[in-house]
Amino acid sequence: PLPWPRSFLLKSLEQVRKIQTRNSELLEQLCATYKLCHPEELVLLGHSLGIPQAPLSRCSIQALQLTKCLSQLHSGLFLYQGLLQALTGISPELAPTVDMLQLDVANFATTIWQQMESLGVAPTVQPTQSTLPTFTSAFQRRAGGVLAASHLQSFLETAHCTLNHLV
C-alpha cells in the first residue's frame, strides 16, 4: 500500500501530542477533584459498565498493516469521542477540558478519514457510534470518564510510536 505522506504524519504526530497533553490534564483534574487517581482500581467497575477499549493491533510496529491501521485509528478515535460524551455534564470545572478534548479527538479522526479518502481506502459510509455505556450515578460517570481517558492515553501512546516509526 501507498506510504503515508510526510505532512500527514507530521500533522498526526502534532495532533497526538495535542490530545495527549489535554488528556493528561483531564486525568489530573479527575484525580485532584474526585480522588480517582488509579484507573487500575476501576477495572472491575469498567467491566460491569462495559467500557470498551479500542484495538490498535494492526498499528503495532511488529505487525503494521497501513490501511487496516488507519481504519483502526479512525474507529478508535470515533469510539473515544463518544465515550468522552459520558463525561460532559459531570461538573462545570471539567466541562472546558472535556469539550476541547472531544473537539481535538474529532478533528484528528477527520484528519485520518481524509487520508483514507485520499488513499482510496475509506469506506463509503462514515461509521456510526456503537451503543455507549449508560451510567446510573455520578460516580459511575466519573469512573467511566477516568477509564475512557486512561484507555485513550494508551491508545495514543501506540499511535505515537507507529507514527514516529513511519515519519
Added chain:
Amino acid sequence: ESCGHIRISVPVVRLGDPVIASCTISPNCSKLDQESQILWRLQDGPNQPGDRQRRLPDGSQESTITLPHVNHTKAFLSCLVPWANSFQVLDQAELQAGYPPASPSNLSCLMYLTTNSLVCQWEPGPETYLPTNFTLKSFRSRDDCQYQKDSILDCVPEDGQNTCSIARKHLILYQNMVIWVQAKNMLGTSESPKLCLDPMDVVKLEPPVLQAVDISPDLIPYQPGCLWLSWKPWKPGEYIEQECELRYRPQLRRANWTLVSHLPSSEDQFKLCGLHQAPVYTLQIRCIRSPLPGLWSSWSPGLHLRPT
C-alpha cells in the same frame, strides 16, 4: 449492574457532625470473592475497614462506618475491596459539610439616577463553606409597608456578589417597597431584616460643581477677604428640590471648617467675606433633598481660592 453501593445518612452535614455510611456488595457480583473485607477510603487517605461488616439475609455483604466528625467541607468517600494485589473501588459518595447561612446584615440601598436602578448591598455573614444563594427580594407596599401589594420580585446577584441592581422597570417610584435578602443553602435558609423605603428617598445625589465668580471691580466696590461663588445642581437630579451646605477653611494646619447651612441648590453670585486667616481657602459644598426625605450627597471636590 455495579457491584457495590454506598448509602450515607445525610450527604450534607454541619462541619464537625458525624456521618454514618454503609456499603453493600450484592451477592450476584460474580467477580468478587464474597467473603472479602470491605474497606473505606476518605479522599486519598488510607484504606480502613468499617466499624462492622455483616452478611444480609439476601446474601449481600454490608459494611458500616461512622465518621465521627466531618471536617472536610467537600470530600469523596470510596468503598473498596481487595482484588488481585490491588484494590477495586466499587462506589464513591460525595460528602459536603458547612454551616447554614447566618442572616445577611447591613442591608442598604441607593437609587442611582444615572442608571435609573436601585442598587442594594448587604453583608453575607460568616463563611458557610457550602454553595449559598443570596436573593434580593422586594414587593410594593402601601405607606406603612405593613402588607404586600404586588408579587415578590427576585433580584439574583451576579456570581458571588453581595449586591443586586433592581432595574427601573421593576420600580414604582414615590411608592414604598419592602426589601430584604434571603440566603439559602443545603443546611438552611435565613433572611435579613426588612427595609421599608421609597426609592426616591434614597437617591444617590451628587454635589453641585462649585465655581469661583469673577466680579469686575467697577461693578462692586473692592472688599478685602471676600470671595464670590456660584453653583448649579447636579444635572440628573436638578428636578429634585434640594438644600445645600457650604464649608470652608483656611489652608492652615489643623484649621477647622466653618459651615454655612440652608443654602439654595442653585446660586449665581454667593458672597463670602471675612476670609483673612490665610491667602488660600478650601471650599466644598454638598446638598440633600429637602424638604422631602433624602440622603446627603458627598462633599464636592475641594476648591482652593484666593480671597480678594
Added chain:
Amino acid sequence: ESCGHIRISVPVVRLGDPVIASCTISPNCSKLDQESQILWRLQDGPNQPGDRQRRLPDGSQESTITLPHVNHTKAFLSCLVPWANSFQVLDQAELQAGYPPASPSNLSCLMYLTTNSLVCQWEPGPETYLPTNFTLKSFRSRDDCQYQKDSILDCVPEDGQNTCSIARKHLILYQNMVIWVQAKNMLGTSESPKLCLDPMDVVKLEPPVLQAVDISPDLIPYQPGCLWLSWKPWKPGEYIEQECELRYRPQLRRANWTLVSHLPSSEDQFKLCGLHQAPVYTLQIRCIRSPLPGLWSSWSPGLHLRPT
C-alpha cells in the same frame, strides 16, 4: 386618513445623485383649501414650491420636486401647505445618501491557543455614510479549497469592529477552510478576496522564556566571555514542533545583532562564547512551527546578561 402623502423615487441614493419626490393631498382633506400651493422643506431649509403642481383626475393635488444632488447623508424632506398665517406639515420622508461598500481588504487571521479561537481582521475600506454590515464568512474545504464541504458559517463582529472571532467548536483544525468578508449596505454588497488556510498554520505562537543558567565552576572549567542559557517552549504550544532563533548583541551604541538559527525549542544548557565586546549582552529568542508551516513568534523580551 392623513391629508398628505410623500412618495420618493428611491429612499437611499448615492451621494450627489438626484431624487424625485411627489406629495399628494387627497380631496377629502376637508380642513384644507384645495387650491393651496404645496411646499417642500429639506431639513430646516426654506419652504420652497415644487417643480410642478397639478390636479389629478381624482381631484387630489400633486406636487413634484427634483432634488438634483442629495448631499446630506441623512435628511428629512417635509411636505407643507400654508395654513392660517403659518404652515402645516402634512408628511415627512427620510432621505439617506452614501456609497456602496468597497471590497474589504487586508483580511488576515490568527489562531489563539489560549482562547482556542481563530481571530480575523480586515480593513473596511472608505466611509460609506450608510449603515453597513460586515460579516466574516467561512466554510470547510478539502486540501485545495476548491469546493465547499460544509455550510457557510457567519461570524458577525461586535458593533463597528473590523474583527471577528470564530469559536473552537466551529473549527476543524488541520483542515483547510475558506474565509472572506462580506460588506453590505442599502446601495450594494461587496466581498474581500478569499483566504484558504488551516487554522493550525496561522497559530499565534509566543516565544519561550529565555533564562541564564548558573554553571558551577567545579562542573565546567572557567571560560571567559561565555554564557549558559536555557529555554522551554511556551506552554500552550508545547505540543507543536518548533525551531528557534537566538539573537544577541553587546550593549553598545549601534551594535549589530548576531543570529544563531535552527535551534531546538527546548534547551537546558546552551553555551554561547566569544562575548568579549562589552560587559553586558542583550539576548532574545523567537520560534516558528517547523517543519510544518507556521508564523514566527515575536522576539522574547530582551535578557541582559554578563558573560563570564
